[in-house]
Amino acid sequence: MSALTDRLDACRAEGRAALVGYLPVGYPDVDTSIRAMVAMVEAGADIVEIGPPYSDPVLDGSVIQLAVARALEAGVRMADTFKAVRAVADAGAVPVVMSYFNPMLQHGLDQFAADVVQSGGAGVITPDLTPDAGEDWVAAARAHDLDTIFLVAPSTTRERMHLTAQASRGFVYATPLMGVTGERAAVGGAGERVVNEAREAGAVNVCVGVGVSTGEHAAQIAKYADGVIVGTALVRCLTDNEDKEAGLNALRLKVAELAAGVRGNA
Amino acid sequence: MTEGPSAASSLQSAPGPFFGEFGGRFVPEALVAALDELTDVYDKARVDPSFEAELIRLARDYTGRPSIVTEVPRFAKHAGGARVVLKREDLNHTGSHKINNVLGQALLTKRIGKTRVIAETGAGQHGVATATAAALMDLECVIYMGEEDTERQALNVARMRLLGAEVIPVTTGTRTLRDAINEAFRDWVANVETTNYVFGTAAGPHPFPAMVRDFQRVISVEAREQMLALGGLPDAVLACVGGGSNAIGSFDAFLDDAGVRLIGCEAAGDGVDTDRHAATLTGGRPGVLHGSRSYILQDKEGQTMPSHSISAGLDYPGVGPEHAWLADIGRAEYWPVTDAEAMEAFRLLSRTEGILPAIESSHALAGAIKLGKELGPEATILVTLSGRGDKDVEQAAQWFDMLPSGDGSDAATSGERG
Known part of the structure; x- marks a missing residue:
């Protein structure tokens, strides 16, 4: 059993989905980004996805692209990610790292797994790495008892659904639509179908992300998924507010709205 | 043979x-x-x-294939007197390979x-x-x-x-x-x-x-036959490398000809000892970018570094994985060519042969000048002219200061003719 599985089980026992919130490290600066992650925990996030910035984020839309580009310009380093992981763990949520592959590879896969675990992280989400391309990574993560979270999409075949469910630990990350991160007016899409297919393929916990931005969306997804993942709508709280404190306040309000959503109170 | x-x-x-x-x-x-x-x-x-x-x-x-090959003896005088033959992908419909x-x-x-x-x-x-x-x-x-x-x-x-x-x-x-x-x-x-x-x-x-290599392979399949018809395999094949499609297409049919050196010319921008270049195989390290593992210009933490080249087509911090492999096993060599060297080759080919090359392809021409000087008049060098220079006229004119300056002088064109 992992910290992630435990937390998802605990949420299920409360009759609700878990709230998973993403923020990039280093936007608008390292300290504020870590404060923002802690604020999310205080406002009701169960799991925090901590994103080390990457120069070529092919799966991210314009809001997250802009934030990570600014973070990189300001000189954010991988060490800051491990600091953020520690802060989130101390605040009482389950930290997972969401990283593109090359920064992990250059850090050294074994060292990366060790450093995530050492700072209190429970798992790593790899948006541009599939299990069949990531055997080295899975082996490194297993050696450190770290959860590996892979993505499935509406285009994922039955065969690949099995492959991904088998290689994932903690949860499977299901995207309800084809596209990059960013807010959408509606989140219907193929979410429920993808979640059901992942479960049929053996996934125990399936969380749904990409496109989720309101409490109403969260409530809708909470009906069929084990967790609701929100990224862009949270990042936007920070990018929309020049003033850091105003950004943190907007973030707390948004997380509270989403936390009510995963409890069915949209 | x-x-x-x-x-x-x-x-x-x-x-x-x-x-x-x-x-x-x-x-x-x-x-x-x-x-x-x-x-x-x-x-x-x-x-x-x-x-x-x-x-x-x-x-x-x-497209107009097969593309012809052209011997360029006046240009070759600047390349140690070697025999230089161009594979004319610049003559394809749309102007490149x-x-x-x-x-x-x-x-x-x-x-x-x-x-x-x-x-x-x-x-x-x-x-x-x-x-x-x-x-x-x-x-x-x-x-x-x-x-x-x-x-x-x-x-x-x-x-x-x-x-x-x-x-x-x-x-x-x-x-x-x-x-x-x-x-x-x-x-x-x-x-x-x-x-x-x-x-x-x-x-x-x-x-x-x-x-992409398979679709570009036609370059070397044709060129190999054309060279045999001209008297024999070349001593070397040169092509410019950004991602490397014209180069891999120029190399493929020659890969098993052990006597043929294969040389990819990378864009060295201001120089590989500066931080303004795009010479990935010379200055990069293995990593993953854009879906494959190859050499990348990157910092210690795996962030892709900005590349620089006067040539937009070579201005890329990655390179095709087959080139990384050919470099590692020693079958192909990859040479850095600076902006200035490429532009000098551009000038030479234009003036000596009446062919305006793309600035990308000019990197391969610069490599041929260097190799020809090394090998001398006995050598035969095949260069893929991957594209024509029409698109680069304004940029080249700026480089050589040939745009109207307002004082009516024509100093830039009075230099030595090739």
Whole structure:
């Protein structure tokens, strides 16, 4: 059993989905980004996805692209990610790292797994790495008892659904639509179908992300998924507010709205 | 003259997904189904005589193949007196080698049954070729181009629009080829049901490196025969390398000719000892970028570094995985060529032979000057002239200070003639 599985089980026992919130490290600066992650925990996030910035984020839309580009310009380093992981763990949520592959590879896969675990992280989400391309990574993560979270999409075949469910630990990350991160007016899409297919393929916990931005969306997804993942709508709280404190306040309000959503109170 | 060793030990037409430790497919799950479908359709097409016949027909009746080879003796005087022969991909329809690949991928798009193509472009040559094939085959076409490149290649932007394509300037990151590729991938993830990504170079995730190489292989297949007809295999084959599609196409049929040196000329910008260059194999380290494992210009933490080259088509911080492999096993050499060396070669070929080369291709010409001086008059050097320089006229005129200065002087053109 992992910290992630435990937390998802605990949420299920409360009759609700878990709230998973993403923020990039280093936007608008390292300290504020870590404060923002802690604020999310205080406002009701169960799991925090901590994103080390990457120069070529092919799966991210314009809001997250802009934030990570600014973070990189300001000189954010991988060490800051491990600091953020520690802060989130101390605040009482389950930290997972969401990283593109090359920064992990250059850090050294074994060292990366060790450093995530050492700072209190429970798992790593790899948006541009599939299990069949990531055997080295899975082996490194297993050696450190770290959860590996892979993505499935509406285009994922039955065969690949099995492959991904088998290689994932903690949860499977299901995207309800084809596209990059960013807010959408509606989140219907193929979410429920993808979640059901992942479960049929053996996934125990399936969380749904990409496109989720309101409490109403969260409530809708909470009906069929084990967790609701929100990224862009949270990042936007920070990018929309020049003033850091105003950004943190907007973030707390948004997380509270989403936390009510995963409890069915949209 | 050998015809190449047995198939078992041949280096030619390596199938991928891996070339040694390079290549592979490091992409979001959302793209895997489309890449599998493309691989599958391509694997069927390559053994389908009707596909090959259609490609051959288009190459002959549309592109104008086979492209000729031209001996350039006046230019060769500046290259140690060696015999220098150009493979004239610049004479293809649309003005570069890019059309060879694009016609193949556009035909595959029709076979898959998709109606929309997207592509990235740096200098604009691949974008123009894709827009051309889309017009010919009635496909909707969207081209992503870094904003900086739309400025330095404004004429090609107009060409693409005239051909009916939508050109989207990419304003993120370094606003060059690498960001155009990122944006094209984002479009593809969102529109993969209707859209095929016509990738321009022999990089990216499997099957692109092997497939693009196969479509460009015609360059070396023709050139090898043409050289034999001229008296024998060359001592060396040179081509410029950005992602490396014209180079891999120029090398492939020669890979098993052990006596033929294969030299890729990378863009060294201001110099490989500065931080303004794009010489990935010279100055980079292995890593994963744009879907495959290869050499990358990156910092210690795996962030891609900005590249620089006077040539938009070579201004890319990655390189195709097969080149990384050929470099590692020592079958090919990769030489850095600076902006200044490339522009000097541009000037020389223009003045001595009446051929304006693309600035990209001028890097290979500069390599030939250096090699010729090394090898002397006994050597025969084949250089792939991957594109014509029409698109580069304004930039070259600026470099040589030939634009009207207002005082009526004509100092820049009074220099030594070649």
